[in-house]
Amino acid sequence: xPGDDIRHLDWHxxxxxxxxxxxLFEAREDRTVQVVLxxxxxxxxxxxxxxxxxxxxxxWASLCSLDRVQLFVADRGLRxxxxxxxxxxxxxxxxxxxQGTGTAGGTDLLTVSKGLPPARAxxxxxxISDLWDPAGVDQSLARLAHRGGELHVLHVVDRRExxxxxxxxxxxxxxxxxxxxxAVTVDRTxxxxxxxxxxxxxxxxxxxxxxxxxxxxxxxxxDPVEDRLIDWLRTADELVRRGASSRVGSLRR
Amino acid sequence: MNFANPAALWLLxxxxxxxxxxxxxxxxxxVMVPTxxxxxxxxQNQRTAxxxxxxxRHLLFLLQLLALxxxxxxxxxxxxxxxxxxxxxVVWILDGSGSMQATHSGAxxxxxxxxxxxxxxxxxxxxxxxxxxLAGPEARVVASFTxxxxxxxxxxxxxxxxxxxxxxxxxxxxxxxxxxxxxxxTLVVVTDGSDASLQRVVEHxxxxxxxxxxxxxxxxxxxxIDLRRSPTVDLESELFVTLRRYGGDAGPVGVEVTxxxxxxxxxxxxxxxDRPTARVYRGLGSTGGLLRVQLITGDALPLDDxxxxxxxxxxxxxxxCVGCTTLTGRGLAVDPRFQLTAADAxxxxxxxxxxxxxxxxxxxxxxxxxxxxxxxPAALGAEALPAxxxxxTITTWKRTHPALRFVDPTALAITTARAxxxxxxEPLLESxxxxxxxxxxxxxxxxxxxxxxxxxxxxxxxxxxxxLLLNSVGWLTGEEARGQExxxxxxxxxxxxxxxxxxxxVALTRPDGSVLDAPIRDGVVRFGGLEQVxxxxxAGPGGRKERIAANLVSDLESDLAVLPPAPxxxxxxxxxxxxxxxxxxxxxxxxxxxxxxxxxxxxxQRRYRD
Numbered sequence: 073x074p075g076d077d078i079r080h081l082d083w084h085x086x087x088x089x090x091x092x093x094x095x096l097f098e099a100r101e102d103r104t105v106q107v108v109l110x111x112x113x114x115x116x117x118x119x120x121x122x123x124x125x126x127x128x129x130x131x132w133a134s135l136c137s138l139d140r141v142q143l144f145v146a147d148r149g150l151r152x153x154x155x156x157x158x159x160x161x162x163x164x165x166x167x168x169x170x171q172g173t174g175t176a177g178g179t180d181l182l183t184v185s186k187g188l189p190p191a192r193a194x195x196x197x198x199x200i201s202d203l204w205d206p207a208g209v210d211q212s213l214a215r216l217a218h219r220g221g222e223l224h225v226l227h228v229v230d231r232r233e234x235x236x237x238x239x240x241x242x243x244x245x246x247x248x249x250x251x252x253x254x255a256v257t258v259d260r261t262x263x264x265x266x267x268x269x270x271x272x273x274x275x276x277x278x279x280x281x282x283x284x285x286x287x288x289x290x291x292x293x294x295d296p297v298e299d300r301l302i303d304w305l306r307t308a309d310e311l312v313r314r315g316a317s318s319r320v321g322s323l324r325r
Numbered sequence: 326m327n328f329a330n331p332a333a334l335w336l337l338x339x340x341x342x343x344x345x346x347x348x349x350x351x352x353x354x355x356v357m358v359p360t361x362x363x364x365x366x367x368x369q370n371q372r373t374a375x376x377x378x379x380x381x382r383h384l385l386f387l388l389q390l391l392a393l394x395x396x397x398x399x400x401x402x403x404x405x406x407x408x409x410x411x412x413x414x415v416v417w418i419l420d421g422s423g424s425m426q427a428t429h430s431g432a433x434x435x436x437x438x439x440x441x442x443x444x445x446x447x448x449x450x451x452x453x454x455x456x457x458x459l460a461g462p463e464a465r466v467v468a469s470f471t472x473x474x475x476x477x478x479x480x481x482x483x484x485x486x487x488x489x490x491x492x493x494x495x496x497x498x499x500x501x502x503x504x505x506x507x508x509x510x511t512l513v514v515v516t517d518g519s520d521a522s523l524q525r526v527v528e529h530x531x532x533x534x535x536x537x538x539x540x541x542x543x544x545x546x547x548x549x550i551d552l553r554r555s556p557t558v559d560l561e562s563e564l565f566v567t568l569r570r571y572g573g574d575a576g577p578v579g580v581e582v583t584x585x586x587x588x589x590x591x592x593x594x595x596x597x598x599d600r601p602t603a604r605v606y607r608g609l610g611s612t613g614g615l616l617r618v619q620l621i622t623g624d625a626l627p628l629d630d631x632x633x634x635x636x637x638x639x640x641x642x643x644x645x646c647v648g649c650t651t652l653t654g655r656g657l658a659v660d661p662r663f664q665l666t667a668a669d670a671x672x673x674x675x676x677x678x679x680x681x682x683x684x685x686x687x688x689x690x691x692x693x694x695x696x697x698x699x700x701x702p703a704a705l706g707a708e709a710l711p712a713x714x715x716x717x718t719i720t721t722w723k724r725t726h727p728a729l730r731f732v733d734p735t736a737l738a739i740t741t742a743r744a745x746x747x748x749x750x751e752p753l754l755e756s757x758x759x760x761x762x763x764x765x766x767x768x769x770x771x772x773x774x775x776x777x778x779x780x781x782x783x784x785x786x787x788x789x790x791x792x793l794l795l796n797s798v799g800w801l802t803g804e805e806a807r808g809q810e811x812x813x814x815x816x817x818x819x820x821x822x823x824x825x826x827x828x829x830x831v832a833l834t835r836p837d838g839s840v841l842d843a844p845i846r847d848g849v850v851r852f853g854g855l856e857q858v859x860x861x862x863x864a865g866p867g868g869r870k871e872r873i874a875a876n877l878v879s880d881l882e883s884d885l886a887v888l889p890p891a892p893x894x895x896x897x898x899x900x901x902x903x904x905x906x907x908x909x910x911x912x913x914x915x916x917x918x919x920x921x922x923x924x925x926x927x928x929x930q931r932r933y934r935d
Binding site for chain 2: 250253
């Protein structure tokens with residue numbers, strides 16, 4: 073059509089089809105995937121391993137999609153791993169960082185939400201956390217959801233913490249983050265009540281995420297992590313859809 | 326509330342230390358958890374919903390403490406005032422007389438009685454107590470009051486009947502006295518009714534129950550046996566035997582008489598029912614021994630079909646009289662049992678050939694050759710008698726000693742006597758100056774010492790003189806227990822004097838071979854009723870021996886008719902009395918303790934183990 077830029081003619085198609093076609097291109101902006109990894113003390117153990125695996129997987133998938141990945145670690149505050157990473161080669165840097173990072177400190181998701189850089193439209197924020205925030209997660213998740221972009225929460229749990237059949241009798245429980253102590257007598261009733269409380273808490277989180285349009289995936293660290301991550305990555309539709317392939321449009325004369 | 330053992334309450338003092346140990350010991354295990362968010366919420370919810378749940382933590386400890394309190398309580402033996410139902414007290418009086426050994430269809434009456442008592446014991450309830458008394462010649466408690474019914478039954482099975490007549494009334498009196506303090510008692514007499522005192526028992530002890538065993542059975546028995554000196558032939562004896570038939574018809578009965586197992590005579594005697602038949606047997610020989618009369622009947626009670634009598638060897642006792650006066654010689658000559666030999670002096674070897682020696686006006690050697698009677702000696706061997714004392718006055722004497730039997734020394738006039746104690750000797754006749762007649766052992770020989778010469782008194786003028794002489798010589802030679810005195814009815818007590826000093830023992834060997842020892846007290850040795858039929862053997866100090874024959878010679882025991890029961894009084898229904906007493910709380914406390922422990926176990930399983 074008149075006005076088309078002849079530089080965008082697809083000469084290969086012309087040679088084959090003896091017709092003129094104009095290549096169409098979408099303007100592709102850089103997308104940043106912010107991975108926020110909760111490294112508070114409550115994440116210690118199997119959950120931390122699962123969380124690190126998840127962070128590495130998300131980072132790799134994003135880098136493969138030519139997205140930029142910004143890794144943050146969060147406890148009572150927020151700390152960036154470094155400059156946003158681009159390209160597959162950057163994964164090694166991310167791996168090294170994840171390997172060298174351990175759990176410590178408490179949880180303050182509200183401070184984390186305030187500290188995260190604003191997200192552009194189309195950005196994705198992935199929060200990998202066990203969501204054990206003494207201040208609650210409602211406000212912090214709401215802030216994260218309203219920052220812009222998409223928010224996905226990978227809720228890392230370990231069902232063995234919530235169904236402590238290995239605990240019984242008179243115990244003094246010590247909070248790994250605050251050091252607070254609680255004397256309890258663990259019996260069957262106590263364990264039943266704990267399971268019920270956990271289910272109720274998870275239901276609350278499910279409802280919260282659903283209302284705010286937050287993608288929620290619950291990862292049980294007691295299960296094999298790799299399979300669950302693949303399932304999660306597949307269901308994270310945007311990440312798969314925005315892969316290396318490009319959209320090809322046709323320009324008809 | 327009362328406590329039988331209040332000292333056990335001191336166990337409560339262990340409670341505070343235990344509690345302290347518990348709370349100190351409860352070092353809770355510290356467990357790191359990711360967060361206390363949910364735990365705190367759960368604990369708070371529990372405290373709100375179950376405000377007393379804070380005690381659940383210590384519930385097991387509280388239960389254990391409560392168990393300790395209950396245990397202490399139980400050990401203290403708590404009881405409260407209240408009414409309690411006492412168990413019955415039952416006494417069985419078992420007839421152990423000779424007639425109970427009669428057999429019917431192979432079973433003895435005593436076995437039937439034992440079975441009846443065992444059945445009664447089997448009907449006892451848990452709190453009932455029982456006692457068994459055996460009525461023999463003496464009443465004997467076979468088993469004292471006990472609630473151990475098995476032990477009671479064992480005692481009944483082990484008891485044996487006697488061969489003598491029983492004294493049921495004495496046994497019932499004994500049982501009644503032993504149960505006087507018991508409000509709920511029952512006395513049961515198990516008998517064949519042969520005891521003549523049974524009617525008296527029923528009359529004097531209302532409420533006594535009588536259980537009869539056995540059935541009427543004809544019986545032929547020896548009801549009397551007696552051995553006497555022949556009035557016509559010196560040194561010979563005659564055996565008198567009385568036979569009787571109870572029930573049935575008249576008929577012949579075979580009779581055998583043996584002497585130490587050798588048949589002397591055998592005959593058939595016609596015995597009519599209910600009329601005694603007497604027989605006399607002579608020509609029993611001159612050797613002495615055990616005479617036995619045996620009836621050949623095969624009836625239900627063999628115990629009364631035989632009787633024994635001990636016949637002493639009918640020989641003269643040889644007495645050596647050293648230095649005897651005419652008065653002494655004449656005193657002994659009246660009794661044909663003694664053959665007197667006079668001598669002026671003697672040696673122990675010569676004396677040993679005699680049965681006894683009399684020293685009158687002659688010194689007593691250090692070692693006499695035979696038992697001796699010294700009349701007025703100055704010394705016994707080298708031991709001098711006390712110095713003469715003038716005109717001693719008789720004060721006391723042992724009437725029951727064989728030497729003084731039928732001797733009356735009252736107002737005996739004695740001019741001078743060496744009155745006084747001889748070391749180790751027993752005084753038989755005493756005066757204000759000391760002993761006048763003593764007995765003891767000198768030189769290994771039993772002896773009697775008259776502390777004065779007969780001629781220094783008016784004794785030879787008295788009837789007592791020959792009696793004293795013959796008694797003393799007879800006692801020294803053992804002649805006084807001849808014949809009739811050695812044959813007794815079974816059940817008779819056995820009493821002997823002059824067998825030794827106080828504190829020494831005499832052994833009685835029963836027909837079954839068992840031996841019973843009895844001490845000599847006040848010069849007398851006593852044995853209880855001779856329950857068994859047969860020959861008993863006595864053995865005392867110094868080698869003294871005697872044999873006694875015991876026979877069941879009793880009309881009542883041989884008459885095997887089972888008397889109809891005495892008219893019973895109105896049956897006394899012995900109700901279980903309710904009396905004021907104390908109710909023990911031990912069982913309920915222990916039950917509660919058991920339930921508590923079970924509950925604690927269940928709670929622990931439920932709480933800590935899924």
